[in-house]
Amino acid sequence: MTSTSPEHITVLRQEAVHALLAGHGEQPAGTWVDGTFGRGGHARLLLSRLGPQGRLIAFDKDPQAIAEAATIHDPRFSIRHQGFCHLAELPIASTAGVLLDLGVSSPQIDTPERGFSFRFDGPLDMRMDTTRGMSVAQWLAEAEVQQITDVIRNYGEERFAFPIAKAIVAQREAQGPLQTTAELASLVARVVKTREAGQNPATRTFQALRIFINAELQELEQALAASLQVLQPGGWLVVISFHSLEDRIVKQFMAEHSKEVYDRRMPLAPPQPMRLTAVQRIKPSAAEVAANPRARSAVMRVAQRTDVV
Structure with missing residues (x-):
């Protein structure tokens, strides 16, 4: 990386x-x-x-x-x-x-190690303050489908929030928790079949998780x-x-x-x-x-x- x-x-x-x-x-x-x-x-x-x-x-x-x-x-x-x-x-x-x-x-977006962007593969972190608190990966490893749905819908205004949340939990149960930005972006791309022109399918999900994890x-x-x-x-x-x-x-x-x-x-x-x-x-x-x-x-x-x- x-x-x-x-x-x-x-x-x-x-x-x-x-x-x-x-x-x-x-x-x-x-x-x-x-x-x-x-x-x-x-x-x-x-x-x-x-x-x-x-x-x-x-x-x-x-x-x-x-x-x-x-x-x-x-x-x-x-x-x-x-x-x-x-x-x-x-x-x-x-x-x-x-x-x-x-x-x-x-700098936060463009540094892969911070995990803010789907454009780079990096750890799924997204914390503004890396010295404290829970990363996105840690939260997604524990959260229930409804919790993930609420976050993605409320903070990302994502109409596919529920199928995205179901896919996250299903992959967690089958293959283990998501660890990287590339894994999350790939999963969302498989679920979200339509999106505004020029917008990556994962844009709203990444925004929502970042807003939530940093309150x-x-x-x-x-x-x-x-x-x-x-x-x-x-x-x-x-x-x-x-x-x-x-x-x-x-x-x-x-x-x-x-x-x-x-x-x-x-x-x-x-x-x-x-x-x-x-x-x-x-x-x-x-x-x-x-x-x-x-x-x-x-x-x-x-x-x-x-x-x-």
């Missing part, structure tokens, strides 16, 4: 940093948060724009991302080997901006809720998502907190004030998509914390 030398191209790099710093002037002070350091594309640009009193706190679960962050020798920068759900541990109203760049980075949607919901606590009045929340499940959560969260809420049990009581103002929805330009096809599905949503904390 040979490894590649993957290169990560940061999506919406300029747009995200511009949104985070809006209204703060040149070389601002204050604290910003990069919830997914990745390979540091957003973080490095943000550091270049902050003033001497500025500070950037980054989070990432991936040990390789932590190693990359160690190459930044800047006293204004620190990183935590944690998922961004740990935003809640920061002081209340302590940050001027929070960036969440969701999904998987190119990505649950962590996103926790981080969004925490952002309301840690953002200062006027601070910015910037979220880049890459598939509809993520974007739907972000869109609904921003919409929910961008309106006044009335308590139906107390109709005469004043409404709870809105906590966010949804500002923008931005897609990559045609030029960015041409240079980096993986950017084509990206959606960036921007909201500002209101004056009430």
Whole structure:
């Protein structure tokens, strides 16, 4: 098994940093948060724009991302080997901006040993943090048909979820548990006879298992809720998502907190004030998509914390 030398191209790099710093002037002070350091594309640009009193706190679960962050020798920068759900541990109203760049980075996808892609044969792992937790192979070796069906259907929106799950368990009983990405991709290809043009039959199954094993949607919901606590009045929340499940959560969260809420049990009581103002929805330009096809599905949503904390 040979490894590649993957290169990560940061999506919406300029747009995200511009949104985070809006209204703060040149070389601002204050604290910003990069919830997914990745390979540091957003973080490095943000550091270049902050003033001497500025500070950037980054989070990432991936040990390789932590190693990359160690190459930044800047006293204004620190990183935590944690998922961004740990935003809640920061002081209340302590940050001027929070960036969440969701999904998987190119180095993760393009490194066979990580097991994220059906394009390479590698161990069926898919963990963002390889130092803890259960791999996809370990989970599939134990899960029941209905559990596997629910995961593939709910997180992959795969209409063939049940036959795929049955085939996984049948192969496990006949030949032993699935161990590699190639084994899983081959099994799904045998079961899924029709698929959208240009899409590999295993795309939705791989997405579903990755989201599930990393609890990505649950962590996103926790981080969004925490952002309301840690953002200062006027601070910015910037979220880049890459598939509809993520974007739907972000869109609904921003919409929910961008309106006044009335308590139906107390109709005469004043409404709870809105906590966010949804500002923008931005897609990559045609030029960015041409240079980096993986950017084509990206959606960036921007909201500002209101004056009430």
